[in-house]
Amino acid sequence: MSEWRCIGCGGPLQNTDSDAPFYTPKTYEKNVPIYCERCYKIRHYGQIKPSFVSESVILDTLSTVEKRPGILVLVADALDFYGSMHPYFNELSHHKRTLLIVNKIDVLPKSKRREKMRQAYLTMAQDQGLSVDKIMLVSALKKTEIDTMIERMLTLSMGQDMTLVGVSNVGKSSILNAILGAQTGQTNQVTTSFESHITQGLIPFRLKDQTLYDTPGLSSHHSYRYYVSGESLRMIMPFKEIKPIVFQSVAGRSFFIGGFAYVSFDADQTGQMVSYFANPLTIHARNDAHPEHFYESKVGHLLNPPAVTDPSVPMVTHEINMSEPSISCFFPGLGFMRLHGITKMRVTTYAPVPPIMHEGMMA
Numbered sequence: 001m002s003e004w005r006c007i008g009c010g011g012p013l014q015n016t017d018s019d020a021p022f023y024t025p026k027t028y029e030k031n032v033p034i035y036c037e038r039c040y041k042i043r044h045y046g047q048i049k050p051s052f053v054s055e056s057v058i059l060d061t062l063s064t065v066e067k068r069p070g071i072l073v074l075v076a077d078a079l080d081f082y083g084s085m086h087p088y089f090n091e092l093s094h095h096k097r098t099l100l101i102v103n104k105i106d107v108l109p110k111s112k113r114r115e116k117m118r119q120a121y122l123t124m125a126q127d128q129g130l131s132v133d134k135i136m137l138v139s140a141l142k143k144t145e146i147d148t149m150i151e152r153m154l155t156l157s158m159g160q161d162m163t164l165v166g167v168s169n170v171g172k173s174s175i176l177n178a179i180l181g182a183q184t185g186q187t188n189q190v191t192t193s194f195e196s197h198i199t200q201g202l203i204p205f206r207l208k209d210q211t212l213y214d215t216p217g218l219s220s221h222h223s224y225r226y227y228v229s230g231e232s233l234r235m236i237m238p239f240k241e242i243k244p245i246v247f248q249s250v251a252g253r254s255f256f257i258g259g260f261a262y263v264s265f266d267a268d269q270t271g272q273m274v275s276y277f278a279n280p281l282t283i284h285a286r287n288d289a290h291p292e293h294f295y296e297s298k299v300g301h302l303l304n305p306p307a308v309t310d311p312s313v314p315m316v317t318h319e320i321n322m323s324e325p326s327i328s329c330f331f332p333g334l335g336f337m338r339l340h341g342i343t344k345m346r347v348t349t350y351a352p353v354p355p356i357m358h359e360g361m362m363a
């Protein structure tokens with residue numbers, strides 16, 4: 001690993017070519033922390049330059065983690081749990097002791113019982129094929145459970161390295177910042193943003209006598225967050241506690257999640273639905289069991305934001321039958337709906353992001 005690295009993103013610094021990646025006008029001095037120009041612009045002006053590192057470079061970086069002894073601290077997003085899953089981490093979790101951190105717990109309603117949620121996330125993780133040694137619910141933003149998380153990491157790692165891994169945007173660097181804050185009082189050293197692919201290389205941090213690494217996030221191709229950016233991404237990322245919306249009757253109605261997806265129910269479906277999405281994402285309800293025409297004519301206008309910028313990628317309708325009295329329908333990258341007393345529905349989503357049904361979450 002080159003010694004001269006950006007402390008914000010972990011990229012290898014250079015001061016010879018201002019058009020090349022990881023440029024800084026500064027010169028090397030031992031132990032002097034420096035940010036690359038890309039980090040500087042993100043941190044001071046909120047300007048995001050595209051990532052310099054490809055998915056294969058990220059996988060190469062992560063393979064160095066795979067080879068070293070140590071534990072995985074696998075980070076998932078509380079509202080986007082399924083969008084946080086990746087086959088590479090599933091596989092890795094079977095070779096390494098794994099602490100699963102469900103981050104951003106502050107965005108879920110406070111009324112929900114934490115122990116029940118912890119159990120629900122654990123079941124969902126196991127059903128996805130993850131091997132989990134311990135699970136914790138935290139908030140890097142609100143600094144909830146950070147000290148306990150540090151203790152758990154140190155206990156589980158038994159003197160070996162600890163590596164924060166996960167898909168992009170789940171809050172790995174924010175967790176490192178929270179740990180840095182708790183240990184040294186330093187705030188916000190590592191660069192973070194609501195946009196994806198901010199961290200570009202390994203960022204080491206000394207924790208007691210061990211090393212904790214932050215890593216670049218992989219892409220989650222089965223999450224809406226992969227297909228949108230800028231203002232649309234801002235609308236679907238929850239920055240505050242989300243307010244669930246209760247729809248007492250779904251009979252003969254359709255519900256549009258912005259312009260991303262819609263759900264429709266036949267007239268004989270008398271149950272109830274509760275939606276959990278970021279507050280700026282409007283749910284439009286209509287008395288219309290055949291919503292295709294309405295969607296076609298209103299997407300991008302009344303139904304905003306539109307699903308994706310590439311109109312050639314199709315929407316697909318899933319016919320779903322349920323046998324459980326209560327079940328959740330997850331829309332990776334967006335949120336979920338809790339359904340009570342409903343036996344049948346049609347869910348239309350952008351093709352690469354199918355809905356996922358699970359009985360866990362939110363009693």
Ligand SMILES: Nc1nc2c(ncn2[C@@H]2O[C@H](COP(=O)(O)OP(=O)(O)OP(=O)(O)O)[C@@H](O)[C@H]2O)c(=O)[nH]1
Nearest residue numbers: 140141169170171172173174192194197198199217
């Ligand atoms: N509400 C809330 N937002 C959070 C929390 N932790 C992180 N975020 C936000 O999530 C976004 C992504 O955070 P990062 O720390 O940059 O995510 P990352 O996993 O390091 O992303 P990459 O570097 O791209 O892999 C930022 O907008 C953070 O402010 C949290 O506990 N609660």
Ligand SMILES: [Mg+2]
Nearest residue numbers: 172173198199
């Ligand atoms: Mg990061």
